[in-house]
Amino acid sequence: MDTAIKESKDTYLSxxxxxxxxxxxxxxxWRRLKKxxxxxxxxxxxxxxxxxxxxxxxxxxxxxxxxxxxxQYLPPSLTKKAGELMIERExxxxxxxxxxxxxxxxxxxxxxxxxxxxxxxxxETRKISGKVVKVHDRRYILGTxxxxxxxxxxxxxxxxxxxxxxxxxxxxxxxxxIIIGALAGYLGGRVDYxxxxxxxxxxxxxxxxxxxxxxxxxxxxxxxxxxxLAIVSWLTVARVVRGQIISLxxxxxxxxxxxxxxxxxxxxxxxxxxxxxxxxxxxxxxxxPSFIMLESFLSFLxxxxxxxxxxxxxxxSDGVEGMNLYPWRLFFPAIVMVVFLFAxxxxxxxxxxxxxxxxxxxx
Amino acid sequence: xxxxxxxxxxxxTDLRTYFNTDDGVVKAVDGVSFALRTGETLGLVxxxxxxxxxxCLSVMKLIPSPPGRIMxxxxxxxxxxxxDLSADRIRQIRGGKISMIFQDPMTSLNPFLRxxxxxxxxIQLHQGTDKMQxxxxxxxxxxxxxxxxxxxxVDDYPHQFSGGMRQRVMIGMAxxxxxxVLIADEPSTALxxxxxxxxxEIIKNLSVEFGTAVILITHDLGVxxxxxxxxxxxxxxxxxxxxxxxxxxxxxxxxxxxxxxxxVPRLDKPGKQRLYSIEGQPPNLIDLPDxxxxxxxxxxxxDICRQKYPPEFVTDGRAVRCWLYKEEK
Numbered sequence: 001m002d003t004a005i006k007e008s009k010d011t012y013l014s015x016x017x018x019x020x021x022x023x024x025x026x027x028x029x030w031r032r033l034k035k036x037x038x039x040x041x042x043x044x045x046x047x048x049x050x051x052x053x054x055x056x057x058x059x060x061x062x063x064x065x066x067x068x069x070x071x072q073y074l075p076p077s078l079t080k081k082a083g084e085l086m087i088e089r090e091x092x093x094x095x096x097x098x099x100x101x102x103x104x105x106x107x108x109x110x111x112x113x114x115x116x117x118x119x120x121x122x123x124e125t126r127k128i129s130g131k132v133v134k135v136h137d138r139r140y141i142l143g144t145x146x147x148x149x150x151x152x153x154x155x156x157x158x159x160x161x162x163x164x165x166x167x168x169x170x171x172x173x174x175x176x177x178i179i180i181g182a183l184a185g186y187l188g189g190r191v192d193y194x195x196x197x198x199x200x201x202x203x204x205x206x207x208x209x210x211x212x213x214x215x216x217x218x219x220x221x222x223x224x225x226x227x228x229l230a231i232v233s234w235l236t237v238a239r240v241v242r243g244q245i246i247s248l249x250x251x252x253x254x255x256x257x258x259x260x261x262x263x264x265x266x267x268x269x270x271x272x273x274x275x276x277x278x279x280x281x282x283x284x285x286x287x288x289p290s291f292i293m294l295e296s297f298l299s300f301l302x303x304x305x306x307x308x309x310x311x312x313x314x315x316x317s318d319g320v321e322g323m324n325l326y327p328w329r330l331f332f333p334a335i336v337m338v339v340f341l342f343a344x345x346x347x348x349x350x351x352x353x354x355x356x357x358x359x360x361x362x363x
Numbered sequence: 364x365x366x367x368x369x370x371x372x373x374x375x376t377d378l379r380t381y382f383n384t385d386d387g388v389v390k391a392v393d394g395v396s397f398a399l400r401t402g403e404t405l406g407l408v409x410x411x412x413x414x415x416x417x418x419c420l421s422v423m424k425l426i427p428s429p430p431g432r433i434m435x436x437x438x439x440x441x442x443x444x445x446x447d448l449s450a451d452r453i454r455q456i457r458g459g460k461i462s463m464i465f466q467d468p469m470t471s472l473n474p475f476l477r478x479x480x481x482x483x484x485x486i487q488l489h490q491g492t493d494k495m496q497x498x499x500x501x502x503x504x505x506x507x508x509x510x511x512x513x514x515x516x517v518d519d520y521p522h523q524f525s526g527g528m529r530q531r532v533m534i535g536m537a538x539x540x541x542x543x544v545l546i547a548d549e550p551s552t553a554l555x556x557x558x559x560x561x562x563x564e565i566i567k568n569l570s571v572e573f574g575t576a577v578i579l580i581t582h583d584l585g586v587x588x589x590x591x592x593x594x595x596x597x598x599x600x601x602x603x604x605x606x607x608x609x610x611x612x613x614x615x616x617x618x619x620x621x622x623x624x625x626x627v628p629r630l631d632k633p634g635k636q637r638l639y640s641i642e643g644q645p646p647n648l649i650d651l652p653d654x655x656x657x658x659x660x661x662x663x664x665x666d667i668c669r670q671k672y673p674p675e676f677v678t679d680g681r682a683v684r685c686w687l688y689k690e691e692k
Contacts, residue, residue: 189429252471258425259465260458260485260536270484274475 029278032354039350045343053160062138062150064157065308066128071148074140076328082144083121083136090117143328145318149308151329155336158310162337165226165295165311166288166344172230174284177237178276182268184238185245196242199235207232208297215303222305229294237283244276278355285348289341296337312337371439372543372576373399373422373461378436380414380421383429387649391417393600395436399544404570404577406587406608408623409597410645415580418597419546423461424453441543459489462537464566466549468529472521478505479517482536489540504535508565527558531565538569545570546578551586563590584627588612596620599646599656605682616683618661655686663687 033039052059074085094110106114121136128135142151184195214228248254249272257267296313298304305311312333319330380392392414399405407415420426422438424445438445440460445453457463465471473481482501483494492500498517505513508531521529530550537545547566551559567590570577579590587594587608594611596604596619604617615621622641643660655661658668667686676688 252465252467253473255425256463256465256471256533257473258457259423259463261454261456261488262484263454266484271473271476275473277475 029351029354033350036350036353038346039354042343042346042348042350045339046347049159049163049340049343052156053163056156056160059156061153061156063129064149064153064310066149068126068135068138068144068148071138071140071144072146073322073326073329074144074148075326076141076143076151076332077139078141080139081136082138082140083118085140086121086136087114087118090114142332143326145329146322151315151332154310154315155312155333158312158315158333159336159340161222161305161309161311162292162295162313163288163340165222165229166291168226169229169233169291169295170284170287172226173233173287174237174280176230177234178241178273178280180234181238181241182245182273182276185242186249186264186268186272188246188249192242195238199238202232202235211294211298212301212303215298220303220306222309225295225298225304229291233287233291236287237280240279240283241273241276244279245272248272248275282348282352282355285344285351289344289348292337292341292344370401371398372401372403372441374437374439375418375422376437376439378418378421378438379434380417380426380431381434382431384649389648390600390651391431391648392421393651395597395600395602397595397602397605399576399578401543401576402571402574403593404567404579404591406591406594407578407580407597408582408584408587408594410582412645412648413597414600415597416548419463419548419578419580423457423463423546425457455489458485458537458542459540460542461544461546462540462542463546463548464530464533464537464550467553468526468533469553471533472529474521477518477520478524478532482517482532482539485536486539500539501535504539505532507538507569508532508535509561510535527554527562530554530558530562534562534565534569538573538575541573542575544578545575546580548580549582550579551583552581559586566590584623596623599651600648601656601684602682603657603684607681610679610681616678616681616688617657617685618663618687619657622660655684 033043068082070086071082074082074089077085080088091114094106094114098104098106098110122134124135125132126135127133138150140150140152142155145151145154180195184192210232211228214231215224218224218227245268254267254271257271262271292312295304295311296316299311299313300317302317305314307314315333316330316337319326319333323330375398376396378392378395379390382389382391395414395418397405407418409415417426417431421433421436422445424433426433433446436446440456445456448456472478479498479501482504483497486492486497486500487494490497490500502513502517505517510516510528510531516524521532524532530553534550545566550566551562554562563586566577566579569575577590579587581587591608594604594606594608595602596611596617598619604611604615604620606616611620612624615624619641622639625639626641628638641660646656646659653672654670655664655668655673658664661668665686667689673684673686673689675682675684677683678688
């Protein structure tokens with residue numbers, strides 16, 4: 001007991017033994033990120049989006065591909081059922097037609113038609129995914145599209161696709177970029193020269209066109225879309241990583257690693273790449289929105305995701321037709337996408353400030 | 364002082380390492396030979412840029428190539444020439460048979476990895492033990508180099524250690540695979556004086572304990588006097604004098620060595636004396652003519668010095684490259 005106390009006293013008296021409480025880079029970054037309100041807002045929004053996308057199959061929403069043709073172009077409504085909206089729409093239509101014919105009231109025939117519709121909407125059932133439901137009792141909070149599909153479900157599932165493209169595209173491009181950039185930077189010499197020239201040439205190509213050609217060549221499905229985006233987007237990562245590795249490869253710890261007999265691969269991927277992670281994380285968060293934009297652009301051109309799948313881009317492009325009559329079809333996907341892109345950019349900026357110890361915006 | 368066991372661990376003969384630069388070929392190391400026996404501590408002394416570090420890096424084949432090239436020479440580790448080995452075999456030797464401590468402990472540990480990760484990497488690479496054993500070994504090594512509470516500190520990051528502690532970690536890491544040769548490249552230069560002494564003490568004790576031969580690169584003659592058995596004095600890429608420590612300090616033969624020893628400030632001399640310094644600058648190592656590289660700064664320079672580089676003259680069991688000792692051959 002006594003010796004233990006003496007020892008601990010000794011421990012604290014010796015200058016060499018002062019324990020230094022370490023704060024890891026990530027803890028430090030997190031502390032700084034927490035003080036950045038915009039970034040935290042972005043983070044919360046991104047997390048909500050991610051949860052919604054991941055849990056989409058178990059959320060109480062309708063199928064994104066089930067069509068009820070009668071329900072096409074229903075406006076968004078929080079309170080009314082689909083049937084009521086249909087009746088309302090039928091009524092205004094009939095009234096407008098009657099007015100054209102110079103009448104102020106509906107005639108019997110039209111009234112009968114309306115009441116028939118009322119009766120039908122109240123009772124008609126359909127079998128949807130194994131369950132018999134009253135189809136006209138469905139509620140479309142964000143309205144429906146041209147085939148009577150629920151817009152809310154399509155936006156959520158579209159978000160799934162869009163975010164997945166953003167994330168997977170970023171991961172693959174970062175992955176390819178790290179490997180190629182790290183090898184170019186570390187090996188140097190001829191390897192570096194060749195890789196850098198390839199990157200330069202690929203930078204020179206109009207990459208949108210490259211994607212379009214690839215999509216046209218290999219068919220338009222999601223996998224090919226990932227592939228096409230990934231192979232044109234690793235260039236920047238490779239350049240960034242190469243630069244980082246070059247600045248690090250002459251540091252002493254690399255020489256030390258070589259002196260203990262580490263292999264090249266080990267030095268590059270175990271010792272050097274982790275030192276570049278800060279930059280890569282920032283780049284990744286900022287490149288996710290750009291991937292989503294890219295995919296939206298392709299979908300808008302009709303080269304992206306094919307129906308019945310949806311992405312935010314394809315939803316916007318669907319919504320553009322008839323945007324005067326059915327503005328919600330354009331409005332909601334656009335809003336959802338813009339909010340996500342904003343959030344992602346705020347988060348990326350926040351991370352950049354948080355992870356860069358030399359940042360001027362030090363908080 | 365020297366162990367009785369006189370078998371050679373490392374024998375370097377006629378090592379030449381040149382660097383190709385835009386201005387011409389820099390002969391950083393030009394015909395260096397030395398031998399190292401088990402348990403021996405060899406000091407490599409000389410000015411900055413005289414080829415001390417490059418010789419040792421060459422022995423481990425760690426010279427960046429290009430621009431560096433090992434032109435000729437042999438480095439026999441227990442009779443096997445390192446330069447003939449494949450890259451894989453050399454990697455096994457690095458850290459396993461020959462390991463190295465670097466000058467600046469602040470930068471020679473990877474700031475992103477835990478101490479344990481870095482030490483386990485070394486041990487696993489060379490001893491093929493599993494992770495737990497390697498970690499135990501790492502903790503043992505940290506205890507040996509005098510890090511308190513090693514079981515806990517082993518999982519810390521480098522920035523949580525002070526400079527002296529990091530150098531201890533480096534020593535522990537370098538010795539963790541029981542290498543036969545430890546190259547200490549100015550291990551105490553970046554540390555303050557009190558820590559210097561401790562670090563040198565640790566290197567000395569552990570080298571005795573493990574029977575490791577040590578090559579100590581330094582420009583601090585005081586360090587050499589306390590640590591080494593033999594000394595090689597280097598000048599402009601060549602070894603100009605080889606001697607036992609005591610002999611060298613008592614009776615330096617080469618004018619350069621004499622100058623070096625005279626320029627050490629001494630406490631036993633009356634003060635208010637100008638400190639001696641060797642006049643002039645070390646030569647540019649590009650395109651040296653075949654003359655004694657030291658003659659422009661040498662107070663004994665003779666005609667022959669300007670004509671031919673002196674071969675090795677052996678006097679009193681000491682090898683000196685100076686024309687002064689020609690007659691005594």
